[in-house]
Amino acid sequence: EVQLLESGGGLVQPGGSLRLSCSASGFTFSTYAMSWVRQAPGKGLEWISSIGDIDDTTYYADSVKGRFTFSRDNSNNTLYLQMSSLRAEDTAVYYCAKDLFGDFDSWGQGTLVAVSS
Amino acid sequence: QSVLTQPPSVSAAPGQKVTISCSGSSSNIENDFVSWYQQFPGTAPKLLIYDNNKRPSGIPDRFSGSKSGTSATLGITGLQTGDEADYYCGTWASSLSAPVFGGGTHLTVL
Numbered sequence: 001e002v003q004l005l006e007s008g009g010g011l012v013q014p015g016g017s018l019r020l021s022c023s024a025s026g027f028t029f030s031t032y033a034m035s036w037v038r039q040a041p042g043k044g045l046e047w048i049s050s051i052g053d054i055d056d057t058t059y060y061a062d063s064v065k066g067r068f069t070f071s072r073d074n075s076n077n078t079l080y081l082q083m084s085s086l087r088a089e090d091t092a093v094y095y096c097a098k099d100l101f102g103d104f105d106s107w108g109q110g111t112l113v114a115v116s117s
Numbered sequence: 118q119s120v121l122t123q124p125p126s127v128s129a130a131p132g133q134k135v136t137i138s139c140s141g142s143s144s145n146i147e148n149d150f151v152s153w154y155q156q157f158p159g160t161a162p163k164l165l166i167y168d169n170n171k172r173p174s175g176i177p178d179r180f181s182g183s184k185s186g187t188s189a190t191l192g193i194t195g196l197q198t199g200d201e202a203d204y205y206c207g208t209w210a211s212s213l214s215a216p217v218f219g220g221g222t223h224l225t226v227l
Contacts (some may be wrong), residue, residue, distance in 0.1 A: 035216075037162075044119060045154070045162065045205055045218040061215055095161055102209050102216055103152045105173060107161035 002026040002106040004096050009111030016086050016115070022079040022096030022108055030054075030074040033099040036081050038092035039110075046092075049081065050099055064090075086115045120145060121206055121219035128225040129196050137191040137222045139206030145217060149209040151189040153182055156203045156221075165204070166191065193224070201226050 008020040022034075035050040049070040050059045058070045069082040079096055091114050097104035122140040129135040139151065153166035164173050166182035169189065181192040189206055206219040 044221045045207070047216040047218070050216075059215070062213075100167075102150070102207075103164060103167040104154070104162070104207075104216075105164045105167070107163070109161055 002098060004098065004106060004108035006094060006096055006108040006111040009094065009113045011114045011116065012086055013117050014087060014115055017082070017084040018086065018113060020081040020083065020094055020096075020111060020113070022081075024077045024079070024096075024098075027098070027106075029077040034072065034079055035097045035099045035104060036070065036079075036094055037097055037104065037107075038090075038094045038113075040089070040092040043092075048094075051079070083113070086113075088115050091115045119220040120210055120213070120217040121208065123204075123206060123219035123222045125220070126223045126225065128227055131196050131198060131226055133196050134192065134194045135196060135224065137193075137204050137206075137224070139189040139191070139219050141187050141189075141208065143187060144212040145187075145208050145210040146184065146189055147187045148211060151182065151184050152207045153180075153189075153191045154205045154207065154218075156205065158203075162205065196226050198226050200224060 003025045005023045012018050048061045048064050051070045067085045071080045093110040095110045096108045098106040150168045154162040155165045156162040169184040170182040179194045183190050203221045205221045210217040
């Protein structure tokens with residue numbers, strides 16, 4: 001059974017930094033692209049970043065480009081999302097998702113990031 | 118404002134059928150596959166339909182998907198109160214080189 005478990009969320013001040021982690025199990029982690037999708041309170045889904053399986057190529061939404069860095073550790077089946085220069089509009093639940101050619105076929109339970117002074 | 122347009126809400130009675138539309142353009146829906154996600158309050162989304170009309174293992178055949186031109190449709194038959202949820206469409210937007218989602222549709226089964 002595929003399991004994805006996010007951690008690292010919390011309250012951070014504007015301009016601050018936070019690192020999210022996503023621990024994966026139940027599938028051959030290194031052979032799948034992975035993504036982060038966020039959902040602001042009461043709002044819809046927003047894709048923010050993806051990372052390739054083999055070459056670790058990363059892709060970012062314009063809203064986070066230059067501020068967020070997505071990486072993976074295939075030896076520990078873990079994803080990392082380093083977030084910096086955080087803004088109020090980054091407040092959201094952050095989900096990691098298994099990316100099957102653009103279909104997000106498994107999701108974690110999400111971790112809440114709140115940016116506020 | 119979402120790239121893909123969905124009605125904010127739809128409703129139908131138990132046992133009935135409902136459809137949820139997802140409208141896009143030639144730079145997204147028309148030239149790529151569409152997926153649908155179901156999300157209950159306080160929980161993560163779940164893949165319901167992929168590649169326009171395919172169901173992952175475990176998804177009942179009461180759920181169906183279709184696509185025509187720049188629009189896609191999710192159909193749910195034999196509605197149950199347990200189907201009350203938010204539903205999102207998604208696809209690839211070539212103009213943005215990114216996956217995009219619709220704004221979501223809340224289904225009420227009354």
